Amino acid sequence: MRGTLLFLDAESRVLGQIRSGDEEGLVTLFRENRRAITSFVTRNHGSGDDADDMLQEALVILWERVRSGRYEQKARLGTFLFATVKNLWLRRLARMRREPADPDAGIASASDDPSPLESLVSAEETSALRGALDRLGEPCRTILVLFYWEELSMEEIAGRLGFANAETAKSKKYQCKKSLRGILANMLPEHGST
Amino acid sequence: MAQRRTIHPAKDEDTLERFVRGILSEEEQATFQRHIARCASCRRLVAQERMVAAAAKEAGRADLRRRLQERLGAGEPRKWQWLPYASAAAVMLIILSVGIFYRWYLPRSTGESAMREVSPPAAPESTRKELPHAPQRVRAAPPSPTAELKAKVPVPKKSDEERAASANGFALERLDRAQTAATLPDSSHETRAVAAEMAAESPRLQQVLPESLFVNGISVDSAVGRSLSLAKGPGERQRVSIRQSPMSSTQRLRIGKASGLPQQVYPATLLRRDGGIEVVLYVDTLLTADALSGAFAQRVGRDSLLVHLQDRRILFTLPPGWMPVGEENKR
Numbered sequence: 406m407r408g409t410l411l412f413l414d415a416e417s418r419v420l421g422q423i424r425s426g427d428e429e430g431l432v433t434l435f436r437e438n439r440r441a442i443t444s445f446v447t448r449n450h451g452s453g454d455d456a457d458d459m460l461q462e463a464l465v466i467l468w469e470r471v472r473s474g475r476y477e478q479k480a481r482l483g484t485f486l487f488a489t490v491k492n493l494w495l496r497r498l499a500r501m502r503r504e505p506a507d508p509d510a511g512i513a514s515a516s517d518d519p520s521p522l523e524s525l526v527s528a529e530e531t532s533a534l535r536g537a538l539d540r541l542g543e544p545c546r547t548i549l550v551l552f553y554w555e556e557l558s559m560e561e562i563a564g565r566l567g568f569a570n571a572e573t574a575k576s577k578k579y580q581c582k583k584s585l586r587g588i589l590a591n592m593l594p595e596h597g598s599t
Numbered sequence: 600m601a602q603r604r605t606i607h608p609a610k611d612e613d614t615l616e617r618f619v620r621g622i623l624s625e626e627e628q629a630t631f632q633r634h635i636a637r638c639a640s641c642r643r644l645v646a647q648e649r650m651v652a653a654a655a656k657e658a659g660r661a662d663l664r665r666r667l668q669e670r671l672g673a674g675e676p677r678k679w680q681w682l683p684y685a686s687a688a689a690v691m692l693i694i695l696s697v698g699i700f701y702r703w704y705l706p707r708s709t710g711e712s713a714m715r716e717v718s719p720p721a722a723p724e725s726t727r728k729e730l731p732h733a734p735q736r737v738r739a740a741p742p743s744p745t746a747e748l749k750a751k752v753p754v755p756k757k758s759d760e761e762r763a764a765s766a767n768g769f770a771l772e773r774l775d776r777a778q779t780a781a782t783l784p785d786s787s788h789e790t791r792a793v794a795a796e797m798a799a800e801s802p803r804l805q806q807v808l809p810e811s812l813f814v815n816g817i818s819v820d821s822a823v824g825r826s827l828s829l830a831k832g833p834g835e836r837q838r839v840s841i842r843q844s845p846m847s848s849t850q851r852l853r854i855g856k857a858s859g860l861p862q863q864v865y866p867a868t869l870l871r872r873d874g875g876i877e878v879v880l881y882v883d884t885l886l887t888a889d890a891l892s893g894a895f896a897q898r899v900g901r902d903s904l905l906v907h908l909q910d911r912r913i914l915f916t917l918p919p920g921w922m923p924v925g926e927e928n929k930r
Contacts, residue, residue: 428663432670461667465660534654535661546658553652554659556620579612585651 416482423471431464438486445487446494455494463489473556537588545581552578607634607641619648841896841906842879867915878906878915 422430439460446456463486470476538546544566551557551565563574617623618631635641868879878896896906904915 428666428670431667435667435671461664464667465663468663469656469660534650535657538654538658549651549655550659550662553620553655582651585654586647589647589650 416478419482420471420476420478423468426472428468431468434464434467434482434486435460438483441483441487442490445491449494450498451494456490459490459494460486462493469554533592534589537585537592540588541581541585544577545584548574548578548581549585607638610641610644615644615648616652619645619652878904 419430419433422428422433439457442460442463443453443456446459447453451459466489467476467482467485538549541549547566548562551562552559557565559571559575559578562578563569563571566574568574568577614623614627614631618628623631635645896904906913906915
């Protein structure tokens with residue numbers, strides 16, 4: 406009982422860190438789960454680097470879910486991470502082998518949805534879009550990341566980036582999106598033209 | 600505003616963003632979807648917004664991953680990466696060792712039985728002087744008196760390994776460790792039950808060798824002290840040889856179950872011979888000659904026999920009327 410309470414306390418502390426934007430919680434989870442994840446990936450045709458890659462990806466998914474309030478703690482964080490890695494890795498293996506993914510892989514997985522970008526465009530287009538955002542430069546890149554990924558309000562973005570007020574930040578964001586659409590129109594004509 | 604949404608809601612930046620983020624109200628969502636269903640330019644705007652949002656999220660993820668990698672950096676050596684290889688090597692080593700043991704060591708073992716002259720631990724000095732010729736060491740066993748029993752009594756089918764081991768004369772069984780209460784149970788009725796069952800299964804046993812009886816032994820952990828207090832008086836020196844005979848584990852379990860004893864039971868045949876008592880332990884696996892070298896039997900009191908086997912002691916209660924050779928006339 407005492408052990409369970411300690412475990413719940415530790416998990417709550419990590420979740421609290423993530424909710425407040427403290428990335429130290431992710432580092433803790435990485436260290437605690439690296440061994441199990443590496444064991445799984447290396448037993449399934451992967452390398453240690455693959456395992457680290459998968460674990461980091463799972464941690465990012467956890468971060469997104471917790472920050473957006475979509476994370477429901479039904480099991481230990483380690484279980485969530487392992488299930489997510491399993492699904493991600495088997496999906497990658499299936500893609501590499503041109504085989505269908507393991508139908509059981511998603512049972513316990515918390516990340517059945519592929520990357521939103523991947524669901525929209527091909528791998529080549531994904532690369533192009535990442536390049537387009539980088540070409541925007543700052544502060545546009547940060548504004549769009551804070552708005553779409555961090556889901557911060559315009560007031561918070563203004564405060565974070567030092568704009569006079571939310572309206573100023575919103576105006577800047579609009580200009581940034583317009584620029585990005587222009588870049589996309591050149592890079593991906595089928596998506597960019599209106 | 601509401602009128603503009605009705606006309607082209609996708610061209611309102613806020614509405615478009617909230618639609619893509621999935622935070623419109625149900626009514627707004629329905630209105631929006633009805634509109635874009637018949638507005639091609641609006642669908643393109645939605646597609647563009649989705650791509651912008653997706654690109655920004657992907658960039659956010661990449662940033663987080665990069666920060667995470669920087670935090671972990673080179674400070675996370677994979678210290679335990681050798682573990683799977685070490686585990687595999689250890690398993691291979693164990694398999695190899697077992698293989699070598701069975702391939703080379705076991706077949707070279709010799710000696711079918713061990714015999715040790717047992718003297719009562721508490722025997723007076725005068726008693727020892729009366730029997731100066733009594734051997735104190737393990738010596739070679741006489742020809743097996745159970746050969747006839749083996750020939751005529753159905754014995755469990757041996758595996759090739761058991762047959763090979765038996766042919767090479769392994770002296771004693773490998774017994775499972777079983778620690779039980781130190782009390783010496785009065786197992787005479789259990790003994791009779793087991794003997795009756797075994798006799799029923801092997802009717803020729805008592806016909807051929809009326810001097811032999813099946814008994815059951817139990818493992819005890821502090822019988823040495825008891826033996827010191829019970830073994831006394833002249834004439835108790837006797838010779839006990841210990842032999843093994845294969846018996847399937849299933850049959851052993853059945854005997855143990857039939858005895859009704861909670862402890863692990865070691866079935867055995869007692870043979871009364873001129874030279875002493877021979878204990879034939881029925882086993883499913885065999886002990887090596889080395890393991891046997893330290894094994895010996897010890898009479899404990901008038902009706903019990905204690906077999907010492909490394910760190911185990913198995914107590915056999917002699918059936919009623921049984922006593923060491925040479926004592927019949929003393930009773």
